[in-house]
Amino acid sequence: MDDITRKLARMIVETRPADIPATALHAARRSIVNWFGCVLGGCRDDSVQALLAALGPFSGPAQASVLGTGQRVDPMLAALANALSGNILDFDDTHADMVLHPAGPVAAALVAIAESRKLHGRDLLHAFVLGVEVEARILDPRVADYKFAWSPTTTVGAFGAAAAVGTVLGLNAAQMSWALGIAASQACGLRETGGSMAKAYNAGHASRCGLVAAMLAAHEFTGPERALEGPNGFLAAFGSPLDPGMIVRDWSRDWHVTRNTFKAFPCGIVTHPAVDAALQLKRTHRFDAEAIDTVALKVHPVALRLTGRRSPSSPLEAKLSVFHCVAAALVYGRLGVPEFSLTCIQDPRVLSLRDGMRGEQVDTMPIDAACVEVRLRDGTALRLDLDHAIGSASRPMSDADLSEKVSSLAHGVLTQQRCEALLERLWAMETLEDSGDLAKLAIP
């Protein structure tokens, strides 16, 4: 394929809002709703404070909100800060077919410029769908094997932001191709950053780089002609879909955004089936933690391999301990961000359940399934076999679930009333004359 970059650019600029079906638009809305929740949940992290302390003094005109805070900064810094916040809790969206969290870099860039441009909500949604589409199409799906040092969300995130912002800015095809080219040469992000603040910074950096790339291209700043397919281009450097021609296949009916999924629990995705089963047992049978005698899990082998940690000592470790996750779910009847605090990690009731819990790997069990058995002290035996965890592609979170997730994450940041107003606008964003209203509602 000789002309991928230019063809892709042309496809982006030639797609009209009416070309995108309602299913894709609704999937986009759900992705953006989920992203706002993640941002509100992450915005009080130390890393956001450190970022604003370091770079805030160099901000340009205050045209955009740092969501969840009272601060206003320039759009580039806002995109950086908000995409960073949205990634901190590892609670963001996941494409069902690849290790990619597509929403953050795209949504952050769009929301950052919405406030100063009076961007119609319909146009924001349209641009978001295109940005996500570009990210997913150019990613080498082998990243799922984690064979590369790259952090996939970051490498393609700048492309998504550039395509989305470029759409909003009305770039012509040549400019769009430059924007993609400038983004290509800024593609970066190492997985080695995991466990440090630099990991969530990657998502922010990608968003900022894409936003800048589109703005440069709008001012006739040129990029390479063959940024993707050229011999020293993005696909050569970062790996390529097996058939690069698929990057420019017709997209009128099948949009990647519809494959986006949302986590119900802020912990390793392989723990979710067991957590979900435990919560269902707890809700159905309403037992107290003290009434529990023993707990036994049957899970897919990879669940124990990745999250078989017995005694987590930090929130980050607890997210990767299926034993903590299930114990906390059984004790509290829920598993949100607070259930990963040190208080909960050290709660004697959690410790008692966690340490006595049996974990068995079942090679024939699908990765999306789990079995949880709870024996109560009175002899009652409870058991739940779960086929698909909530939040998976087969059993997606409902819109109401997503709203509840946002409310829960916004707790302590926004008043309940304000959060409800935000959610109402988010679900109806295509009717908003000025999508900048979303950001204005997402600050205390």
Next chain:
Amino acid sequence: MDDITRKLARMIVETRPADIPATALHAARRSIVNWFGCVLGGCRDDSVQALLAALGPFSGPAQASVLGTGQRVDPMLAALANALSGNILDFDDTHADMVLHPAGPVAAALVAIAESRKLHGRDLLHAFVLGVEVEARILDPRVADYKFAWSPTTTVGAFGAAAAVGTVLGLNAAQMSWALGIAASQACGLRETGGSMAKAYNAGHASRCGLVAAMLAAHEFTGPERALEGPNGFLAAFGSPLDPGMIVRDWSRDWHVTRNTFKAFPCGIVTHPAVDAALQLKRTHRFDAEAIDTVALKVHPVALRLTGRRSPSSPLEAKLSVFHCVAAALVYGRLGVPEFSLTCIQDPRVLSLRDGMRGEQVDTMPIDAACVEVRLRDGTALRLDLDHAIGSASRPMSDADLSEKVSSLAHGVLTQQRCEALLERLWAMETLEDSGDLAKLAIP
């Protein structure tokens, strides 16, 4: 090697100005002098105007100069703009042993913060030496084969800027290691950008990213612990020196900055031996272009392979045509930026010499050598066999040559008087109480 990143960080923060020998400091001065010249020569390019038009409106407080212009912007944008300017003409420094232009990203970041920090010239020089050292040490030398899609200057540039700025900010060892880690995750730059504005943008982007990384680390924004050597770190992603342990070998006696070389002519480096020989013939024998009958070159095969283009049609192509370069040198008796203008490329005297010129490749000729034979219409045969081109490691440009290069590049941007004042300060920069004076002299 398990602990490279932390060791390197410790070496950087433990090196004192007094530890760096005078030879290295002088080499650093020469590198910075050359870089100022390149910036002044490049600053009027359309790409700088486009950059400032796109991003200037979002600049923070105006604390730093866009060199060669009247504009003042925030230090991050200044670092970006100035490193971009310095790379535009392909006239910047080259490490003698690898394809690396180390000065730009480091110098641009330091100069950008010098104006707002009252940075002593001695400390600027010290930090510059360390920044260049880090860049050269972590680069996979196989980039010289151009086997990678990466643009080497960009991939390591952010590390250099981070190390240098981190030194100025007085980071402790842990913070320095975070700064390197944040820079690592922003390492990028594709060679596919060649021929577009995005190519020089890469150098600017690296400078900005490194500057930001150091500022973040100063505010306790954490990075990964093993950014270089970790399994998903920089060396795994971008290639590694054969023995990564060399990255942290003692550097007290042998500094990479002393291997930096400077181009005498703004064109492909493999054309330089023939150009130099032609200019020497012209200066010695003072013939007119009209007096020339025939010209014949003997050059290393790679010179014809890379620059054997007969009929260049643009300045960029002319830089990669040894025939244009030698013809212009013989016609004008000099070969600077103006000799690559369309006027000169289409000058009938240049065309006539260029089209009749013979080019012969000699397999046994060293890459740094050339032979030029000029036969005049009166029958005189002139010949010069050159062993080492001016600007090579074996025959470096003198300090006076460098000053002349800067004056020539600054022509039309700074008055002669101002340029002389700038050069005087540059050559004595270690005595400057406030190295911000350098930037203030480098504007019209």
